[in-house]
Ligand SMILES: Nc1ncnc2c1ncn2[C@@H]1O[C@H](COP(=O)(O)OP(=O)(O)OP(=O)(O)O)[C@@H](O)[C@H]1O
């Protein structure tokens with residue numbers, strides 16, 4: 001055990017390669033060398049000559065986009081790991097607690113219903129909606145009670161389903177009542193995940209959020225392991241179960257809300273990357289946490305690249321790609337994992 | 342280490358599950374807890390292990406009230422083996438036993454050779470060393486039980502709280518686990534269904550409908566009358582001619 005530090009060596013180069021690929025592949029391919037030159041110029045103040053237009057595309061569009069994709073992938077995958085471990089439920093995903101439903105309600109409240117009178121951005125609306133939904137779900141779970149055991153996990157999941165349904169219905173209501181076809185299509189695109197609009201300022205939210213998720217998860221590696229046999233067993237191993245659940249679920253919910261408000265609810269990553277990594281590196285969180293963060297980041301960068309190049313002249317919603325690649329890949333891992341162990 | 346309960350009770354939704362339980366267990370003593378299904382043994386043990394706060398009364402570890410100790414501090418002292426604990430995670434036997442080291446690890450005290458040794462020793466003492474690399478879900482019920490016990494032993498507790506530890510074990514492993522626990526000389530509280538196994542404890546407590554109705558040495562407590570009152574069966578006490586040990590033989594109450 002305790003091989004976590006290995007990841008400190010593996011992750012940065014892999015991530016760098018993925019980011020460079022994300023910046024160089026696109027409708028106009030730009031050589032990786034140019035990408036590295038732009039990076040050097042921007043980060044280390046070198047003065048390697050590069051084409052101004054290329055430099056602009058790389059720095060202003062593709063790099064920020066790839067970086068945000070990486071942060072979202074890592075954040076969502078970590079949220080999935082945490083929720084699956086704490087709720088002892090293989091189907092738990094970051095949107096389980098109503099976050100994406102709430103975000104969509106917030107988004108349509110701003111864009112369609114015109115809440116905030118044009119002063120509030122879609123992202124801000126989505127963030128507020130996500131937080132409101134999460135708070136409601138937690139309050140509902142608390143009111144339904146159930147302590148910390150298996151029943152409590154069931155109560156949280158049910159509260160999440162109820163909250164999600166409520167907010168999805170609100171979203172549908174707003175769209176049905178006042179959206180025109182154009183707006184409805186835009187919202188649908190946004191709900192499936194959309195990285196087109198992201199720029200550097202968004203990265204200053206996404207990067208700290210992903211770092212926060214990773215830090216909190218790494219600090220709780222042993223606690224997450226201790227939940228293997230349920231929360232009573234975790235308590236008997238010295239874990240302050242309630243505090244630990246509150247911190248981990250609170251932080252991952254916050255991180256998920258940030259990601260969803262930036263790029264919409266990209267599905268699949270938070271559910272499937274953790275499972276895929278369990279098959280590949282095992283269930284101990286010392287390996288699972290770094291592996292999931294890295295795999296989530298790389299997977300979303302790759303999905304974004306594919307979403308930009310698969311249909312020339314058109315960008316597909318990234319959520320479509322994550323599901324299209326993810327589902328068969330996951331099926332393959334499942335089938336191979338069965339015979340492997 | 343000594344553990345003491347004073348007027349401990351637990352209620353849920355207006356029903357009293359455990360009621361005014363008072364007893365203490367001295368250092369190194371093996372205390373058996375017997376009683377019919379639903380009499381509150383598991384609930385009491387969870388409170389003693391600090392997992393469930395009592396709704397009445399207090400519990401003290403070596404005179405320190407349980408509620409003043411951190412969860413981690415309690416776990417460094419008390420190890421608990423639940424009646425049922427399962428997982429769908431694909432962990433190995435060794436992984437499961439390594440969890441027992443959790444209360445001793447921190448950023449300043451990372452995994453070390455000492456922890457490695459504690460895990461290997463614990464596996465060896467329940468005769469599970471050759472299963473170390475096996476996947477949890479391939480184990481039989483009794484093997485799982487032995488892994489849980491190994492996990493508790495790896496915790497290096499001063500007090501061991503065991504909820505029906507011999508439940509799924511074959512007769513050989515029942516005896517070897519109980520002998521092992523006796524030999525460890527840690528304070529042990531163990532819920533048992535086999536009254537003949539309870540005869541080997543230093544003292545026995547009988548739970549009946551949430552109350553501790555009798556406490557004392559096995560000979561004082563496990564009498565034919567007492568057993569009939571609690572379990573509604575008749576008992577004949579026999580003497581093993583080879584060593585003079587007392588054995589209980591049970592008949593349906595007529
Ligand atoms: N959370 C709960 N809500 C309601 N009733 C409960 C709860 N927990 C335990 N009980 C009830 O309390 C009683 C005591 O349960 P407990 O598990 O302590 O019994 P036990 O003595 O360990 O029984 P067994 O020998 O079957 O293991 C049972 O009747 C059980 O149904």
Ligand SMILES: [Mg+2]
Nearest residue numbers: 382383424504
């Ligand atoms: Mg029980």
